[in-house]
Amino acid sequence: MQDVKVVIGDTFLESFARLPSQAQKHTSDFLVKFRSNPTSAAIHYEKIASKLDKKVWSVRVDDTYRGIVIREENTGVFMLIWVDHHDEAYKWAARKRCNINPFTGAIQLYTVQEIVETVKASCIFGEVSKEEYLELGVPEDQLEYVRSLTSKEAFVASKGILTPDVFEGLSWLLEGIPAREVIEMLQAERDDKVQKAGDLRAALESAENQRFFRVVEGEEDLQAMLGRPLEKWRVFLHPTQRRIVNNNYNGSARTTGGAGTGKTVVAMHRARRLAAGLNGHERVLFTTFTANLAADIRENLRKICSNEELRHIEVINLDAWVNNFMRTAGYEARIEYNEAALHEVWDEAVAEAMADDLGLSADFYAEEWARVVIPQHALNVAKYIRCSRNGRGVRLDRQKRQQVWKVFEIYQRKMKAAGKRDVYWAMDECRTLIKPKDMLYPHIIVDEGQDFSQIALELIRSIAGPSHANDIFIVGDAHQRIYRHKTVLSKCGIEVRGRSSILRINYRTTEETRAYALSVLSGIDFDNLDGEALANDKCKSLTHGEAPVVKHCRSANSELDFIVTQVKELEANGVPLKDICLTARTHGMLDNYIQALTAQGFRCYELKKEKTDDRQQDGIRLATMHRVKGLEFQYMFIAGMNQGLMPLKQVIATDDQIAREEALVAEKCLLYVALTRAQRGAFITSYGKKSEFLM
Secondary structure, three states: OOOOEEEEEHHHHHHHHHOOHHHHHHHHHHHHHHHHOOOOHHHOEEEOOOOOOOOEEEEEOOOOEEEEEEEEOOOOEEEEEEEEEHHHHHHHHOOEEEEEOOOOOOEEEEEOOOOOOOOOOOOOOOOOOHHHHHHHOOOHHHHHHHHOOOOHHHHHHHHHOOOHHHHHHHHHHHOOOOHHHHHHHHHHHOOHHHHHOOOHHHHOOOHHHHOOEEEOOOHHHHHHHHHOOOOHHHOOOOHHHHHHHHOOOOOOEEEEEOOOOOHHHHHHHHHHHHHOOOOOOOOEEEEOOOHHHHHHHHHHHHHHOOHHHHHOEEEOOHHHHHHHHHHHOOOOOEEOOOHHHHHHHHHHHHHHOOOHHHOOOHHHHHHHHHHHHOOOOOOOHHHHHOOOOOOOOOOOOHHHHHHHHHHHHHHHHHHHHOOEEOHHHHHHHHHHHOOOOOOOOOEEEEOOHHHOOHHHHHHHHHHHOOOOOOOEEEEEOHHHOOOOOOOOHHHHOOOOOOOEEEEOEEOOOOHHHHHHHHHHOOOOOOEOOOOOEOOOOOOEEOOOOOOOEEEEEOOHHHHHHHHHHHHHHHHHOOOOHHHEEEEEOOHHHHHHHHHHHHHOOOOEEEOOOOOOOOOOOOOEEEEEOOOOOOOOEEEEEEOOOEOOEOOEHHHHOOOOHHHHHHHHHHHHHHHHHHHOOEEEEEEEEEEOOEOOOOO
16 A cells, blocks of 8 residues: 555535534544554444445544544545534435546545436426536436436535535536536636546645645644634635646736635735745735735734745735835835825915815815826926826816916925825835836735725836746735726736636625625626726625625614624524624714624624734624725624715715716725625615615
8 A cells, every 4th residue: 555645625624613622622633643544443444334435434533423534545545524423424424425527537525315206397407418417527426416406496405415516517507607618617727637537646636626635744734724624715725726826927917806706815825835935035025905904914824824934925015015115215204194184284285375266175186196196207297287187077278287286396395394205105206216127025915906006006016126927916806996096007017918817706705695795886897907897707606595684774773773683693593793793884883883782782892903803802893894804704784874874975075076986986895895794694784864875
C-alpha cells in the first residue's frame, strides 16, 4: 500500500459542527489518532449494513458516536465523510455510494434513492436526454430519481441526496438555460486532468475535487479545520475560485460577481498565495475602501495564513496608507475627513470669492473639485477651463469657469494654511511623489474595487509601478457601488482586458433573498468596472428559503413590537442573538433601536467604525447600512425603511438632476448590500409612510 492520505470531506465538517461540545472533543481526539495511523487496529472499522459500496465503513469514535469513512486501501486513501450518534450515522450511510464520475471526473458522494412508483407528471427539467444528464454529472444510478422530480420544491428538497456539482448543474437548467449550454459552461470551469483519474488518490489532485475534499497535511491543518468547521470557505474553494487564486496573470486582473459569490474570499486566498512567494521585506498590499473592511479582512486573513505569510501581507484602507506615506515623505498636512469642517471651508471660499450670484451651492463646488478638477489634475485655471465635464448636470461656459476657479483657489489657500487636504487632493499629491519607475509593492490586492475613485485607482497604479506580472488584482461588484465612484480601470492605467473572471455562484444568500435584492435594482444599468455594460454575469444561489418578509407598521412602537416578536421566535428556534443583525440608514435611527431593544431586555452589541465584530460577545448586532458591508449574519432586519429616511432626504436633495439620479442609485445599492448580508432570511420593516423602494 502507498503512503496513506487522510482526507476530510465538507460533509464531515458539517456534521462535526452539529455535535455537542463533549462529542466534538472526543472526535478531535480520535482524529489525531486516525491521522497518525488510519490502518491501526485501534480504529475499530465496521462494515456498513449496505451492499451498495464496499468502500463505506464506520469507525468507533467513543461509546456513543461513530464516524463514516470511505476506505480505498489499494491507494491508501482514507476519507472521513460523516460523524454522528451510532444509529444516526449508520442510517445516514446506509444507501451512500462514493464513485469517480466517468464523465466529469468528480468524486461523488451521493444517496441511491429507491423509486417506489412510476411518476406520471412531467420532469421539471423538460426534455433532457440520458446522455446530457450523464454529461452534467448525474450518476447513472440516480437518473431515474432525477427524472422523477416534477416540482421546484421537490428539487430543492433533493439537495442532500444529489451531489453539489449535480445540484449546481441542474439549477442552471431551471433558469431556462439549454442543457448543452450548461454542459459547456461547466466543462469550461473543469480541470481536464481530473477526467483521467482512475482512483481517489489521483482524483484528489484536481481543483474540482478539492472543492469538497481536503487532504490533511498535518495536525496543525487538522486542528485549523476543526476549530472553525462552519467556515468552509477557508478550505473548500470552487474550481473557478481556485483557478483565479492560482492563476499567473501577465499584468493586472479583475474578478467581478454579485454579493455572496466569494470575491473577498478569492482576494484573501490570492494574497496568501502571492505572499508565499515573497522574500525579505517584500509585501503584498491588500487595500480596500474603508477602515472597517480592512479590519475585517485582517481578522479573516489570520484564519487562513501562517505567521510567515501574514508577515508579507499589509492590510490597510487606502486613505490610511496615504496618511502614512505622506508622513514618511515629510508632509505635515493631514487628511480632513469631517464633512462639516470641509463644508465650512467651501462656504467660506464661496463667500470670499463673492460667487453667490452663480447660484451654486457649496456641495456643487465640493463635487466639481472631486469629480472634475482632481481626476483631470487641473490645479490651475487654464487646465480647468479645458476640462471635460461630461456627466455634470450644470453647464459652465468659459466665463463661469473662471468665476468658479476663484472659489477653488481660495479653498486651496485656506486648506494649505490649516495644514489640511481633502482625501482626493491628498491622493493626487501622493501620486506625484512616487517616481514613475518605482515599485513600492510587487503585488496589490484591491477589494470592493467599485468604490474607488479615479484618483484612488491612479494612485494604486503608481504604487504598483510599471506593469508587471500579477501586479494589481481587483475584485468588485457594480451592484454594490454605494459611494458613486463610477470609474474605468483602463483610464486609470490598469489594463485588465483578457484577464477578467466572473463568479456566478452565490454561497451566502438564499435564492429568494438574492432575487428580491436584485429586484430593488431593476431597470438600472451596471458596468464591469472597465466602462462596459455587464454581460453574461448571471448569478445563482444554490440555497433556498423564505422570501424576505416585508412589514409596514402604523407606528414606531408597532414596528418594534414586530421586530421583538420575530427575534424571540428566532431565538426560540435556536438562532443565537449574535447571528441576528439589525441595520438602519443612519446612526441616529440606530440609536433609537438600541434604546428600544435594550428596554425590551435584549443585549445589544453595536458594530462601530473601525471595530471588528467580537464573536465572543453575545447580543443582537446593530449597525448602519454602510457598516454591514462585507459582513454576514443568519438573519438581517432592515429597519426604519420610511419615506425620507430611505432614500435619505438630504442625500438626494440637489438641483442637479444627474447628481440626484446617481444618489438614488447609490441608495438602492445600499439597500441591496444590506439585504445580501443575510444567509438564511431577511425582514424589512417600516412605519408611517413607507419608502418608495419597498414593493
